[in-house]
Every structure is written in C-alpha cells, then in structure tokens.
Amino acid sequence: MSGISRRKFLAASVAVGAATTLGGTKKALAAGSFSGYPNSMGVLVDLTRCIGCRSCEAACNKEQKLPDPNLPFDDMSVFDQTFHHGTQKRRTDESAYTVVNRYTPEGSEPIYRKVQCNHCAEPACLSSCFVNAYTKTKEGAVIYDGSVCVGCRNCMIACPFNVPAYSYSSAFGAVVKKCIFCHETRLKDGLPPACVEICPQEALTFGKRKDLLKIGHQRIQTHPGRYIDRVYGEKELGGTHWMYLSPIPVEEVGFDPRPGNEPIISHVKEFLGVVPMVLAIWPALFTGFHLLAKNQEGHGDHEHDTEHQHDEEGGQQ
Amino acid sequence: MSAKQILTTLMMVLALIVVGSTTMAADMPEQVSLDTMVELFEAVEFDHDMHSELGEDCSVCHHHTTGTGTTDDRCISCHANSDELETVACINCHVSDPFSSEHLSRESQEIYQFHIDRPGLKAAYHWNCIGCHEEMDGPTGCEDCHARTPEGDEFYHKDATGSADEGGHH
Ligand code: SF4
Ligand code: SF4
Ligand code: SF4
Numbered sequence: 001m002s003g004i005s006r007r008k009f010l011a012a013s014v015a016v017g018a019a020t021t022l023g024g025t026k027k028a029l030a031a032g033s034f035s036g037y038p039n040s041m042g043v044l045v046d047l048t049r050c051i052g053c054r055s056c057e058a059a060c061n062k063e064q065k066l067p068d069p070n071l072p073f074d075d076m077s078v079f080d081q082t083f084h085h086g087t088q089k090r091r092t093d094e095s096a097y098t099v100v101n102r103y104t105p106e107g108s109e110p111i112y113r114k115v116q117c118n119h120c121a122e123p124a125c126l127s128s129c130f131v132n133a134y135t136k137t138k139e140g141a142v143i144y145d146g147s148v149c150v151g152c153r154n155c156m157i158a159c160p161f162n163v164p165a166y167s168y169s170s171a172f173g174a175v176v177k178k179c180i181f182c183h184e185t186r187l188k189d190g191l192p193p194a195c196v197e198i199c200p201q202e203a204l205t206f207g208k209r210k211d212l213l214k215i216g217h218q219r220i221q222t223h224p225g226r227y228i229d230r231v232y233g234e235k236e237l238g239g240t241h242w243m244y245l246s247p248i249p250v251e252e253v254g255f256d257p258r259p260g261n262e263p264i265i266s267h268v269k270e271f272l273g274v275v276p277m278v279l280a281i282w283p284a285l286f287t288g289f290h291l292l293a294k295n296q297e298g299h300g301d302h303e304h305d306t307e308h309q310h311d312e313e314g315g316q317q
Numbered sequence: 318m319s320a321k322q323i324l325t326t327l328m329m330v331l332a333l334i335v336v337g338s339t340t341m342a343a344d345m346p347e348q349v350s351l352d353t354m355v356e357l358f359e360a361v362e363f364d365h366d367m368h369s370e371l372g373e374d375c376s377v378c379h380h381h382t383t384g385t386g387t388t389d390d391r392c393i394s395c396h397a398n399s400d401e402l403e404t405v406a407c408i409n410c411h412v413s414d415p416f417s418s419e420h421l422s423r424e425s426q427e428i429y430q431f432h433i434d435r436p437g438l439k440a441a442y443h444w445n446c447i448g449c450h451e452e453m454d455g456p457t458g459c460e461d462c463h464a465r466t467p468e469g470d471e472f473y474h475k476d477a478t479g480s481a482d483e484g485g486h487h
Contacts, residue, residue, distance in 0.1 A: 058472050061474075062472060074475075190418040197416065200439055202415070205416075207421055
C-alpha cells in the first residue's frame, strides 16, 4: 500500500466516524494539549547539508544489528531504485530503519533526504495500537515492545510517514520494526544516535527539541535564500522530534505539505469516541488474538514472555 | 669555561633563536594529522603548507582567529580588527564531540549569538574542504581523502553482492 493510500484509508475511517456523529460530539475528545516532555531530545535534519553518502544507513545497520544489506552502503545506485511503477522511492523496512533518498528538482542540484521514524510528540502509531506496544519516552523516542505486538498493522496504517514495517519470521510472529532513536543503546544514556554521530556533514543536529527549534529558525534567518521559511515538524501533526530544514518546498522532497497541525490522535479519538463500544471490545479482542498467537507460537516459554511484557517497558526488538 | 657553562650558553643561544623565530609562520604546522575517525578510516595527513600557499588569506579557513582580518560576513561586525588568538587550531573551537551531553549543556549557556550552532570538528573540516575542493577541482569523493581500514570496509559492507531488488517488501 502506498503512503497516500494508507493515509486515505485512515482518512476514510475518520470520515465514516464523523459521518455517524450526527453533529455535536465532534472534537469533544480532541487531544492536542500535551506539549511534550520539556527536556526531550530531537534531531534537526538539514537537507542543504546532506550529501547522500549513506553513512547514516551503515551506522544504523551496525547499531541496530540489522541483517546484511543487499548492496554495500557506499553503492549509490540505490538512489535510482523506485517501486510501485516509479511512484515510490525507497522506504524503511524491517532490515533498514533508515534510508536516504535522492530528489532531483528541475534546475537544482540533487537533494538528499534521510527517512526514519520522526518520533512524533503524539504518535499515531502509539494511539492506534490496541495492545499498548508503544511508549513515548521522556527522552523523546517512540519505542515499542515487540513481545506484545500482535502484528495487526494498525500502526503501519496510522503512521503519516509510512514508517513501521514488520518482520515476518513466522505466520504469527509478525512483529513491528522501526527506528527507535537508538533509545536502548544511546539515547537513554544521553548519547546521540549512531546515525547522527557518523554523519560527516552534521546534516543531523542532535539536541533538546526546544533548542533545535531556535537553531532551525536562526539558520533560516542567518542564511537568507538558503532555506524555505519553515521548520517542518515544528507544528505538523502535533509536532515531531525529528524536524527538517529544506531549501525547496517540502512536497518536492516527498513530504505531505499540508498534513495539518492536529496530531492524528485527535482523529483517532474522535473516531473511537463515536463508537464507545469499539473501545470496550477491541482491546479484549486483540488481547485474545495475542494470547492465541503466543499460545500457538511457543510451547515452553510463552508464560515467560507474558510475564515480561509489563516490566520491560518498551524493550527494543 | 666549564662544560656546564658551555652547555648553559648554548641553551641560551638556542632559546633566543627559538624565541626570535616565534613569528606566525614558524608557528604554523607543516602538516596536520587528522585522526579523529581512525577506527573506520586511516588518518588524513593534511598538508598545511601547501594549503596555506594556496589560500590568499588565513581567515578563509581560520575566520577571525589569526589576526589577519576576516572575510566572513558573520564575524566582521565584531572581529574586523581582532588580534591573533593564543590557539588557532580548528579543534580549539570545533569540538570533536558536539553532541555529548556535556557539550550540549555548555552550548545552551552560550551567550554570543553568532557562536551558537557552531559545527563540530568533522563538519567544520568537511564544509571547508569540500566547498573549496569543489570550486578548485580538488578531491571530493570520500575515499579520495579517507582510505578505509578493514573495519571501515566491514562497516560499509564492501562485499555485499545481492541484487538491488532482492528482499524487502516495498
Ligand atoms: S513517524 Fe510514524 S512510527 Fe514514528 S512516531 Fe510518528 S506515527 Fe509513530
Ligand atoms: S536513530 Fe538509531 S535507530 Fe533511528 S535511524 Fe538513527 S541509528 Fe537507526
Ligand atoms: S550520513 Fe549525513 S550526509 Fe551522509 S547521507 Fe546520512 S544524513 Fe546525509
């Protein structure tokens, strides 16, 4: 499913929800008041600095112990790969939590954009997950506990950036996989992510989200003509922790230019608020799925698994 | 004259010569070994002599720190006539750990508007080097300057041979 169709899917569900409200309840449950942890971290991605060297991909592969790539990380032919009849560039998947894509707008030098989870302040993946596999940490990362994931793909459909992917190791072992901001190995100890550290160009600036916003606006001001006047992710979708400075309009580098400033959670809550029964039934349903899955999967150690779910807050997979 | 006296005299003469020649040029290193990434790449032996002959002006790379005026728009309002600083090496201002928590908290105390968001060492080198090399047809490819170590080859998966469209589920 392409990004657009996924978003349409969600929009359609929201529309169905809204249509049945008969007015009145709309927005009653809207979120958007959560301003986030004050000292949480983020990354400012400066597209004018990135040279498309793919070192960040290599660093992520090593740090997250991902499978060997098909092509070396210094092979630039990957920029020519397209999917879905040329409509889609490379996307992140279970063996690559980050990919760099090249855009060649007319009359301009190529522009490269690194793709990974944007660690939304109010993550749609999190709010769409019925087994509470996701956690937004105080450091700013959106992490997940693979041991409770039932592979339902809700988060994949909900994410406005097409990020979560699944590893299909066995029929019932589908488990979400995505960038976790290097939370376990680095972020929680105050260290920058592996991709940030390797970047030769400092295209990725790590810091407190509130400082990055200042830095972003200052760069725009001090270098007239270098950037469009926008820090993408400052407000979009309720704010993201990975944000972008671009020399050209964001739609030309593959972003949705008008995602709105409402977090997706508002829509989801609205939708769910309309049919309260759904709230009551779905968790039970998914817990049932989950137990079923776990029962079928292992015979010896599944009790172990379930015990671990609650104390391993969002352990990385 | 005892041997000791001779030695003392010699040392004094030597000291005088050294002091006398402590002009900027003599301070300049002929070569600088850039060795902060030696795990993945061999150190780069930067030929400072050759580059300083090429550059018209020290400030092209050293901003306002060499006492030779400055050409950088952003430095000029405060540093048009600044003296030479005691330390002018890149690493004295561009730290090698720009994102460590220690450095980030130091940075958040920074009061000089134009000194915030200062690039770390690696970025400072690359911006300066690549920018100029592009203009002057110098080397710009990663391995033109950085020979990879065996660990570097492994890091970039030099030997990966799968086909481009294999695997993944796009
Ligand atoms: S970018 Fe997608 S996966 Fe990442 S936090 Fe936001 S909604 Fe979740
Ligand atoms: S933050 Fe960590 S997990 Fe995310 S893309 Fe960078 S290296 Fe990979
Ligand atoms: S390492 Fe930095 S410069 Fe290289 S592709 Fe990644 S973001 Fe761009």
